[in-house]
Amino acid sequence: MEDSYIIRGGKKLSGEVTLSGAKNAALKMIIASLLFNEKVVLENVPRINDVVELLHLIRSLGASADFIDKNRIEIDPTSLNQNKVDLLHASKIRVSFMLFAPLLYKFGNCLVPNPGGCRIGARPIDRIVDGMKNLGVEIRYISRTGFYEAKLPDKPRGSFTFNKPSHTGTELLIMLSVFGKDRIILENCANEPEIDNLIDFLNQSGAKITKNNSRIEIDGVAKLKFSHPFKIIPDRNEAITYVCLTLATGGSLLLKDLPIESIGIFVDKLRQAGVEVKESPEGLFFRRGQHLKAVNIETTPHPGFMTDWQPNWAVMMTQANGKSIIHERVFENRFSYVEELKKLGAKIKFIDAKVENPSDFYFFNYKKGRNYSQTVEIDGPVRLHGGILNIADLRAGASLATAALASEGESAVNGVSILERGYEDFVKKVGNLGGEIKKI
Numbered sequence: 001m002e003d004s005y006i007i008r009g010g011k012k013l014s015g016e017v018t019l020s021g022a023k024n025a026a027l028k029m030i031i032a033s034l035l036f037n038e039k040v041v042l043e044n045v046p047r048i049n050d051v052v053e054l055l056h057l058i059r060s061l062g063a064s065a066d067f068i069d070k071n072r073i074e075i076d077p078t079s080l081n082q083n084k085v086d087l088l089h090a091s092k093i094r095v096s097f098m099l100f101a102p103l104l105y106k107f108g109n110c111l112v113p114n115p116g117g118c119r120i121g122a123r124p125i126d127r128i129v130d131g132m133k134n135l136g137v138e139i140r141y142i143s144r145t146g147f148y149e150a151k152l153p154d155k156p157r158g159s160f161t162f163n164k165p166s167h168t169g170t171e172l173l174i175m176l177s178v179f180g181k182d183r184i185i186l187e188n189c190a191n192e193p194e195i196d197n198l199i200d201f202l203n204q205s206g207a208k209i210t211k212n213n214s215r216i217e218i219d220g221v222a223k224l225k226f227s228h229p230f231k232i233i234p235d236r237n238e239a240i241t242y243v244c245l246t247l248a249t250g251g252s253l254l255l256k257d258l259p260i261e262s263i264g265i266f267v268d269k270l271r272q273a274g275v276e277v278k279e280s281p282e283g284l285f286f287r288r289g290q291h292l293k294a295v296n297i298e299t300t301p302h303p304g305f306m307t308d309w310q311p312n313w314a315v316m317m318t319q320a321n322g323k324s325i326i327h328e329r330v331f332e333n334r335f336s337y338v339e340e341l342k343k344l345g346a347k348i349k350f351i352d353a354k355v356e357n358p359s360d361f362y363f364f365n366y367k368k369g370r371n372y373s374q375t376v377e378i379d380g381p382v383r384l385h386g387g388i389l390n391i392a393d394l395r396a397g398a399s400l401a402t403a404a405l406a407s408e409g410e411s412a413v414n415g416v417s418i419l420e421r422g423y424e425d426f427v428k429k430v431g432n433l434g435g436e437i438k439k440i
């Protein structure tokens with residue numbers, strides 16, 4: 001299987017990128033489509049490995065789901081006939097645990113494997129399970145089988161306050177509440193624009209959901225009705241990748257159709273780094289000045305600086321003047337790219353950062369006594385050179401391809417099927433910007 005890129009870097013990349021639909025919206029919309037009792041069509045769905053994997057999983061449950069055009073899919077949930085999510089399929093796609101919502105609605109009970117660990121951290125679902133229990137789901141984990149057994153004896157009802165926000169947790173509880181009894185209130189919810197996109201889809205289909213910052217109210221309805229094809233929002237994580245990529249190589253970029261609010265803090269940080277950002281009817285335009293300035297960041301959930309963006313930011317900072325710091329607060333293992341960047345000559349190292357109250361400060365479940373490495377320092381600018389790079393997780397993958405494109409000479413980037421879990425037409429889009437990249 002072709003799983004590497006050969007990249008000849010050191011060229012200035014510039015131009016325009018047409019963004020694909022957002023992975024982290026499309027995956028949830030596909031799962032939410034199973035809440036209907038009729039066919040659903042979604043548009044602007046990225047043809048990426050994670051979507052293909054999720055469609056396989058859904059077909060294994062009896063429903064039909066496939067692309068009917070390059071970025072259009074049709075899902076027919078009426079033939080769903082399995083309430084047990086297959087372990088192998090589920091292990092390939094973490095959002096599989098969100099199937100609790102449609103399966104409980106359809107069958108009254110279901111079996112879903114523990115999504116388990118992941119390369120960017122432990123990623124437990126304890127908060128989400130608590131939320132489900134509060135809404136009336138009977139759920140227990142059977143360690144012998146590795147499956148959660150869940151039952152919904154009555155319509156969901158009640159309220160729940162997240163102790164710390166969870167993006168997919170918020171989305172799962174919204175889906176579960178759509179057919180609830182009375183009004184369900186969710187508090188301290190996550191605020192990502194992908195969640196708003198899910199709410200728009202459900203409301204367009206007859207749901208009654210209102211969101212006010214981190215408070216969400218859901219009045220149960222009897223059923224969802226498909227009215228017209230729903231369009232997935234553009235992928236802001238993909239956007240950030242191409243911005244960092246072009247700026248790291250000294251170039252410029254035009255992005256169409258991306259609301260600036262969805263990347264507000266990123267734009268603020270870019271401006272601090274001396275990047276020109278212009279909003280015009282053509283779109284958002286980014287151009288680097290002669291020099292980039294080093295700027296520190298700290299990741300937090302939206303509207304903060306997203307954890308998904310920091311690996312790309314790190315590569316850009318290798319080209320900035322001075323020392324910059326990245327403090328990762330959301331996931332406990334999002335620095336798999338650090339050792340790889342060193343191979344290209346980057347000056348990047350882990351440092352200790354004093355944190356007064358780590359249990360509150362970090363968004364993951366902080367365990368006292370465990371050693372965490374949540375902060376890196378980057379010293380720039382450095383002339384990077386080619387090397388052999390290995391991808392361990394999706395966003396790190398994009399940052400390594402970016403680094404290779406910003407490096408003098410040839411690089412091999414291995415494990416690109418991980419990058420392609422979340423990036424559609426990566427080779428073509430980089431090529432259109434003037435990058436020399438080949439998949440082998």
Ligand code: EPU
Nearest residue numbers: 024123124125126127128166167168330331363364365394
């Ligand atoms: N957490 C818990 N217990 C829970 C839920 C979350 O400890 O019950 C922890 C997580 O382990 C993490 C933190 O809380 O350390 C925040 O997790 P959250 O639930 O908000 O993240 P997620 O829903 O698992 C989604 C995206 C991620 C994105 C984050 C932050 C999808 C499919 N994934 O993850 O995207 O980084 O929200 O916005 O929507 C990616 O696209 O590469 C990616 C990892």
